Amino acid sequence: MKIFGIDIIGGSVRSRTRKPVFALTVRDAGEIKDTAEVSLFRLIRRINAEQPDILAVDSLQEISQNIQELVAFMQMLPPATKVVLVTRGMHQEPESLQQVAARYNIRLQNKLDPYSESKTIAHVAELGAGSEVIVFDDTCGITVSRNRSLGKGGWSQNRYARKVNGAVLVKSREIESRLKEKGLRFEKTEYAGFCGMKRVHFHVFAGRKQIPVQAGRSMDYQVRIAAGRLDKIRFVSQNTRKKHVIVGIDPGTTVGIAVLDMEGNLLKLKSARRMSLSDWTQEIAETGNPVVVASDVAQMPMSVEKIRRAFNAVPHTPKVSKTQDEKAALCNAYGLSYGNDHERDSLSAALDAYKFYRQKFQTIEKRIPAGYDLDIVRAGIIRGYSPEQIISDLIPSARASANVTASQVAGENGPGGSSVSSISSVSSVFSGSSSSVSDADSLGSASALRTAQLEGMIKDLRNHIDDIRKELKDKEAEIKSLKKQLSAERTERFEKRKENQTIAERDNQIISVKKLLRKQERENRRLQRKIKRLKEFNDFNEDDAAKHIPVKVLSALTKEELKEMDDELGIREGDIIYPVRTDGWGNAAVSYLSDSLVRAVIADSKDMRLMYALRDERIPLIAVSEVFVTVRGRTGTVKREHFEEALTRWTAEQEVYEREKNREMLFSIFREYKNQRVVEARNVEKVRAKNREKQIKKWEDEAEGGDDVL
Secondary structure (H helix, E strand, O other), X not given: OEEEEEEEEEOOOOOOOOOOEEEEEEEEOOEEEEEEEEEHHHHHHHHHHHOOOEEEEOOHHHOOOOHHHHXXXXXXXXXXXXXXXXXXXXXXXXXXXXXHHHHOOOOXXXXXXXXXXXXXXXXXXXXXXOEEEEEEEEEEEEEEEEOOOOOOOOOOHHHHHHHHHHHHHHHHHHHHHHHHHHOOXXXXXXXXXXXXXXXXXXXXXXXXXXXXXXXXXXXXXXXXXXXXXXXXXXEEEOOOOOOEEEEEEEOOOEEEEEEEEOOOOEEEEEEXXXXXXXXXXXXXXXXOEEEEEEOOOOOOOHHHXXXXXXXXXXXXXXXXXXXXXXXXXXXXXXXOOOOOHHHHHHHHHHHHHHHHHHHHHHHHHOOOOOOOOHHHHHHHHHOOOOHHHHHHHHOHHHHHXXXXXXXXXXXXXXXXXXXXXOHHHHHHHOHHHHHHHHHHHHOHHHHHHHHHHHHHHHHHHHHHXXXXXXXXXXXXXXXHHHHHHHHHHHHHHHHHHHHHHHHHHHHHHHHHHHHHHHHHHHHHHHHHHHHHHHHHHHHHHHHHOOOEEEEEEEOOOOHHHHHHHHHHOOOOOXXXXXXXXXXOOOHHHHHHHHHHOOOEEEEOOOOHHHHHHHHHOOOOEEEOOOOOEEEEOOEEEEEHHHHHHHHHHHHHHHHHHHHHHHHHHHHHHHHHHHHHHHHHHHHHHHHHHHHHHHHHHHHHHHHXXXXXXX
């Protein structure tokens, strides 16, 4: 595995004048292969040339100032190269580089030295620290387009365009066949050109690593590949293993649990009622992998013992049950707060277990070489393994990482660190521990104690196996019963769902039909009212047609009122309209009356503009004072005798008006013609005057020329 670790030396991606410079450490197969100082441009070139597995950084701000630049930066990297942020842990909490290095027993020699930090970053990334930065989804876009402009053209323009567009078409067909050979699903969009394609875009439903096409360009076409972008950055931890934890439990009606990691940090503190042992077991398992299960009483309760057996954890109990004051003092000594007595008891039990193993952790950590996960080492020490077994058996993957030269380990650990050079020297590091164990085995009491402990563990394991087998049979029977019940319920729910779906569809149809019915009923009522009014209007016409004439009444002389009247009663040719008010009239209303061919308009108005507008349209305007109008709602009547007399007077006045209008028009034409003739005469006179002046000047010039000759 090849890893690039970088740390910024100077400059910034935000600066316009001073570009960033990085310290680069190349690590391959557990060894440092190269260190160099590179710019961002040279870093990208080297990554594309060597294609490392991981590019490790301790801050994304060193390579980009925002998410857009980060996406552009990662777009330039090879698809197989992962960007790992080593300071983002498994639980997505931010950490410092010193904290991450300490977890693997690595000491940062000089935190102000970029080369030292880049070495540490590469080393911890190789050991599985940090989270992978993911900005692309599982889609990709491939665009094939022209690599040259067709220009303005010439004699060979068509042949040139055919050559370039044909090259784009051929390349797009080649890419399409490759995608089909790989069995990738895609969508293709083509932009046709002369005898080929101007551009072809493939939207492929696969990640960058699965695309069998490389970006590039030739003389006529270019191929660009862009991965689909996520809405926000995702971080996926490299190390998916759960933390080893120490759990303190206070059983009872209200159960309290406290979970600590191997460094004494509180991960969870909770108390609740009416939760079963399986619920608490699941709650603990979601937090971490319990190595120690502790109780605050000397004799571990059976419920706590069951949880301990479920995780095969090491038990811990105090020699003597602690008092409430001692529990409170222990919690206060570590600066941890609690909400009730149950949380206090569980927290004190977990802290007592951590306190019991803390000194042993500190002693062993000084002897463990750099590059080992101390969380696994501490868990192995608690379970009774020797340091040699932990390194050789429990962490076989770390063996290659620990196989480094003495100078490399000294450079990473500093002057006060471990001087172990390889796994072959591990036995010499732990020689003191081995000799002490052999001395203890030589003592009969220690041997008997160890034998008793092992026999007790074997007995507990056998009992635990029997319990698990019994629970397994019960669970299998329960699962079988639940499967039958689930199958029956699924069938019943399917039938109900199908029935409900049919009912819902019918309800929607009924609602739609009801809406349509209500709309038709409203339209029907409106038409019935209109028919009723028209019937009353026609009945009146038939009964009293000899003496009276029907009139349709408007509240105002506007186009809107005319349309409303037309919808209710209709406005037909020969109707007489009586507007109560005329102050809001306009040309649109007059045009509407003219188009409807009404017989006359009766109005109480002295507006001369309205009178002339109606006379221009030849619509009679009769004053209310000349005829007596009887109004009944939207209709009314006038006496036929009075109306015909008023209409006769209006006709006579209209003839006079039209004669005056025609005469005025003739006078206007005559005046215009006269003015035009006067202007033309003046223009002719001006031309003649100019010609005379030119002729006189010519004679004068000729006369002066004759005098000179004489």
